[in-house]
Amino acid sequence: MTVRMAPEERREAIVAASLAVARRKGLGATTVRDVAAEMGSSSGLIHHYFDSMDEVLAAAFDQAASHDLAQVENAMDSESSAVGKLRAFFANYSISDNEWAFQLWLDAWAEASRRPALRATSERLNVAWQQLLAITIKEGGFDCEDPDATSWRIISLLDGLSLQVVAHQTTLARETVSSWIRSYAESEIGLAPGSLIPA
Amino acid sequence: MTVRMAPEERREAIVAASLAVARRKGLGATTVRDVAAEMGSSSGLIHHYFDSMDEVLAAAFDQAASHDLAQVENAMDSESSAVGKLRAFFANYSISDNEWAFQLWLDAWAEASRRPALRATSERLNVAWQQLLAITIKEGGFDCEDPDATSWRIISLLDGLSLQVVAHQTTLARETVSSWIRSYAESEIGLAPGSLIPA
DNA sequence: CCTGTTGTTGCGCGCCTGTCCAACACGGGA
DNA sequence: TCCCGTGTTGGACAGGCGCGCAACAACAGG
Numbered sequence: 482m483t484v485r486m487a488p489e490e491r492r493e494a495i496v497a498a499s500l501a502v503a504r505r506k507g508l509g510a511t512t513v514r515d516v517a518a519e520m521g522s523s524s525g526l527i528h529h530y531f532d533s534m535d536e537v538l539a540a541a542f543d544q545a546a547s548h549d550l551a552q553v554e555n556a557m558d559s560e561s562s563a564v565g566k567l568r569a570f571f572a573n574y575s576i577s578d579n580e581w582a583f584q585l586w587l588d589a590w591a592e593a594s595r596r597p598a599l600r601a602t603s604e605r606l607n608v609a610w611q612q613l614l615a616i617t618i619k620e621g622g623f624d625c626e627d628p629d630a631t632s633w634r635i636i637s638l639l640d641g642l643s644l645q646v647v648a649h650q651t652t653l654a655r656e657t658v659s660s661w662i663r664s665y666a667e668s669e670i671g672l673a674p675g676s677l678i679p680a
Numbered sequence: 681m682t683v684r685m686a687p688e689e690r691r692e693a694i695v696a697a698s699l700a701v702a703r704r705k706g707l708g709a710t711t712v713r714d715v716a717a718e719m720g721s722s723s724g725l726i727h728h729y730f731d732s733m734d735e736v737l738a739a740a741f742d743q744a745a746s747h748d749l750a751q752v753e754n755a756m757d758s759e760s761s762a763v764g765k766l767r768a769f770f771a772n773y774s775i776s777d778n779e780w781a782f783q784l785w786l787d788a789w790a791e792a793s794r795r796p797a798l799r800a801t802s803e804r805l806n807v808a809w810q811q812l813l814a815i816t817i818k819e820g821g822f823d824c825e826d827p828d829a830t831s832w833r834i835i836s837l838l839d840g841l842s843l844q845v846v847a848h849q850t851t852l853a854r855e856t857v858s859s860w861i862r863s864y865a866e867s868e869i870g871l872a873p874g875s876l877i878p879a
Numbered sequence: 880c881c882t883g884t885t886g887t888t889g890c891g892c893g894c895c896t897g898t899c900c901a902a903c904a905c906g907g908g909a
Numbered sequence: 910t911c912c913c914g915t916g917t918t919g920g921a922c923a924g925g926c927g928c929g930c931a932a933c934a935a936c937a938g939g
Contacts, residue, residue, distance in 0.1 A: 483916095483918095485905060485906075485915090485916055486916075486917095487916095488915095491917095507793065507794060509708060509790065512895080512896065512897080513896080513898085514895085514896085522918085523917065523919060524920095525899080525900080525917075525918060525919070525920090526916080526917060528897085528899075529915095533897080534897060587790040588790050589847075590786050590847040591706075591783075591786040591787050591790035591847075592790075593848065594706065595706060595709070600847070600848070603847065603848070604850070604851065630860070633841070633851075634860060637837055637840030637841040637843070637844065638833065638836055639840070640839075640840035641835070641836030641837055641838070641839035641841075642832070642833070644789055644839060645806065645832070648788075648789040648792040648799070648802065648803075649792065649799070649802070649803040649806065652803065652806065652807060652832075653832065657829075661833060682886095682887075684885090684886055684934085684935060684936075685886075685887095690886080690887095711925080711926065711927080712927060713925080713927095721887075722888045723889085723927095723928095724888065724889070724930085725886080725888080727927080728885095728886075728887075732927080
């Protein structure tokens with residue numbers, strides 16, 4: 482038998498184990514038994530904490546995406562100027578080191594139509610990313626007509642380009658995507674070309 | 681017993697049936713038994729024509745995406761001017777009438793990492809869309825520095841925005857996406873604002 | 880008409896899926 | 910120290926999966 486845990490602790494352990502499996506096999510291919518094996522526990526335990534697999538996956542995705550979001554927010558907070566914050570945003574919202582994180586997004590978007598909990602989570606976090614950028618633009622007082630729209634377009638271009646890198650690998654290079662995104666953001670936000678290149 | 685068919689005919693019937701199922705349940709959730717039931721045949725028949733389910737799904741996706749591509753190409757061919765062709769492109773590469781077609785793309789991108797045949801097909805067709813746009817830009821002789829890069833960015837922005845519409849439904853409206861895409865394309869290709877608004 | 884080819888069947892194989900639940904074991908309060 | 914609440918087990922359940930194969934049936938050529 483596994484060690485007896487406090488409810489909250491166990492819940493977190495389940496989410497962590499689910500994430501570890503999803504990282505290897507993908508969100509959609511993660512099963513109850515996989516998660517149990519990863520934890521070294523029985524499979525029945527998972528359903529003692531979650532009503533359905535949909536909710537387990539949603540919680541796992543939430544954890545991963547929220548963590549990445551918090552990391553970028555942190556990097557932005559340590560910058561004082563608005564331009565500095567934006568630079569930090571584009572330097573850190575990068576798929577270079579954790580390519581599997583973006584695969585999680587791909588899985589979430591595809592599964593959204595069939596897993597209600599996952600859809601709600603993915604939508605909430607997508608909006609959170611957009612808001613992070615939009616609010617920064619608003620506070621910077623840039624020459625940007627509609628920060629919300631601008632932010633959606635930048636995030637979407639980033640998603641569309643990243644998607645090619647992760648799903649097809651050969652069509653586009655990571656550095657190409659980074660530089661295109663920076664140029665596009667500069668023109669949309671009303672910054673001089675090169676403003677967003679990291680120091 | 682079902683009617684005996686010529687090999688090529690039966691192959692097409694399998695692809696058509698797979699597509700019908702995928703349209704309802706999604707590409708990743710389409711099974712051998714589903715396809716057989718849709719055709720009204722036995723399940724063993726599918727494996728007599730395809731080595732694996734991966735190849736069945738790849739063929740089905742190929743059929744759907746190629747059909748959409750051909751339809752847009754047709755609409756463009758009936759235009760004489762380059763701007764007319766571009767207008768036709770953006771008027772027809774639309775997710776309004778067949779939302780499920782884009783869901784197929786979402787499934788294909790997500791499954792790409794685990795289904796080799798599907799990945800190859802999705803990559804090939806993604807490049808085909810990009811080329812269709814790139815070649816039209818090149819032939820038009822517009823004020824566009826790098827038609828290939830421009831084309832990738834337009835397609836990617838379109839994918840990223842469409843993704844929000846299909847996966848999350850509430851975040852963005854279809855018409856918003858259409859107008860943003862047209863504006864962006866105009867600025868990237870070097871056209872006067874409004875040039876791409878359909879007559 | 881007979882025969883060989885081949886499209887088609889239907890089931891079996893081994894394995895997997897999410898969900899549920901009676902039974903068990905452990906640890907804190909009485 | 911006992912006892913009860915609850916964290917945990919492990920398998921049952923009904924179903925589903927991709928794949929393979931021996932047997933059958935329909936058609937073409939001789």
